[in-house]
Amino acid sequence: MTQVQILSRNQQIVLDIIEKAKGPLKAYSILFNVQKKGINAPQQIYRALDKLIEMGKIHKIESKNAFVACRSSDCEISKATAFSICESCEMVDEISDAKLSKYLSSFNHKKGMKFKRFNLEFFGLCKKCK
Amino acid sequence: MTQVQILSRNQQIVLDIIEKAKGPLKAYSILFNVQKKGINAPQQIYRALDKLIEMGKIHKIESKNAFVACRSSDCEISKATAFSICESCEMVDEISDAKLSKYLSSFNHKKGMKFKRFNLEFFGLCKKCK
DNA sequence: TTAATAAACGTTATATTATAACACTATGTT
DNA sequence: AACATAGTGTTATAATATAACGTTTATTAA
Ligand SMILES: [Zn+2]
Ligand SMILES: [Zn+2]
Ligand SMILES: [Zn+2]
Ligand SMILES: [Zn+2]
Numbered sequence: 192m193t194q195v196q197i198l199s200r201n202q203q204i205v206l207d208i209i210e211k212a213k214g215p216l217k218a219y220s221i222l223f224n225v226q227k228k229g230i231n232a233p234q235q236i237y238r239a240l241d242k243l244i245e246m247g248k249i250h251k252i253e254s255k256n257a258f259v260a261c262r263s264s265d266c267e268i269s270k271a272t273a274f275s276i277c278e279s280c281e282m283v284d285e286i287s288d289a290k291l292s293k294y295l296s297s298f299n300h301k302k303g304m305k306f307k308r309f310n311l312e313f314f315g316l317c318k319k320c321k
Numbered sequence: 322m323t324q325v326q327i328l329s330r331n332q333q334i335v336l337d338i339i340e341k342a343k344g345p346l347k348a349y350s351i352l353f354n355v356q357k358k359g360i361n362a363p364q365q366i367y368r369a370l371d372k373l374i375e376m377g378k379i380h381k382i383e384s385k386n387a388f389v390a391c392r393s394s395d396c397e398i399s400k401a402t403a404f405s406i407c408e409s410c411e412m413v414d415e416i417s418d419a420k421l422s423k424y425l426s427s428f429n430h431k432k433g434m435k436f437k438r439f440n441l442e443f444f445g446l447c448k449k450c451k
Numbered sequence: 452t453t454a455a456t457a458a459a460c461g462t463t464a465t466a467t468t469a470t471a472a473c474a475c476t477a478t479g480t481t
Numbered sequence: 482a483a484c485a486t487a488g489t490g491t492t493a494t495a496a497t498a499t500a501a502c503g504t505t506t507a508t509t510a511a
Binding site for chain 1: 488489490492497
């Protein structure tokens with residue numbers, strides 16, 4: 192019974208912007224885009240971002256300090272994320288590959304760690320930029 | 322014929338600190354540690370860090386904005402990096418697993434990207450913290 | 452060896468990313 | 482109503498990173 196998540200006003204505003212964007216968005220660029228809607232401070236953005244990440248609605252691209260909407264509906268609360276990132280045009284694409292995900296999820300480091308989560312970022316040139 | 326890399330003064334100072342550290346170091350914590358050696362500005366740290374990363378002597382842990390020394394001598398110029406990160410004690414351990422590395426290096430995203438590089442970060446609890 | 456080129460350095464200033472702290476408001480439960 | 486929880490708005494500040502400029506040192510090649 193997956194309950195429909197109800198978003199707060201600010202969360203919805205921030206999510207809308209990220210979902211409409213063609214590429215990853217930075218927190219302060221989101222902020223500038225929503226000032227007309229009465230959001231004035233970074234805190235309001237970062238709070239919304241945190242919650243949206245928790246819910247798995249968006250992901251943070253760590254190497255870019257930027258945020259993208261989750262495109263894979265089966266992406267279980269951001270526990271296993273993979274992205275391809277173009278080093279030329281900055282395009283980011285979420286990778287949903289069941290085999291990859293399974294392979295990594297079952298990977299256990301020898302030294303005694305049991306992983307709860309991973310994030311994988313591939314870098315290269317996209318089709319367009321190649 | 323792998324030539325011995327000669328490091329500049331500042332690069333050597335920064336590398337020494339990172340290599341001696343038990344865990345990942347932040348740029349500004351490196352800075353505070355080397356002020357006695359006459360390094361006064363963030364630029365000097367960041368420049369050294371950039372070069373050391375290029376050389377594959379250190380890696381950046383993207384999710385922490387912190388830097389660790391490379392422990393795997395065969396880590397080819399930071400093209401294929403994987404880490405395990407403890408969410409409790411902040412410990413970071415570089416993973417050298419030939420199979421994993423091979424698997425990921427040969428992974429090609431469907432949408433036409435040919436990857437040059439990847440970075441993988443696993444999160445969980447280390448032996449000690451479990 | 453000297454001129455040219457590239458790499459590293461030192462410094463000041465500034466941009467970018469992120470969090471702390473506090474008072475207030477809305478919402479749902481007992 | 483009393484309480485707890487989540488969200489909001491705001492001001493201030495911390496932490497991370499780069500721009501720009503001029504100088505110095507090392508490397509190369511004429
Ligand atoms: Zn996702
Ligand atoms: Zn591209
Ligand atoms: Zn390495
Ligand atoms: Zn630990």
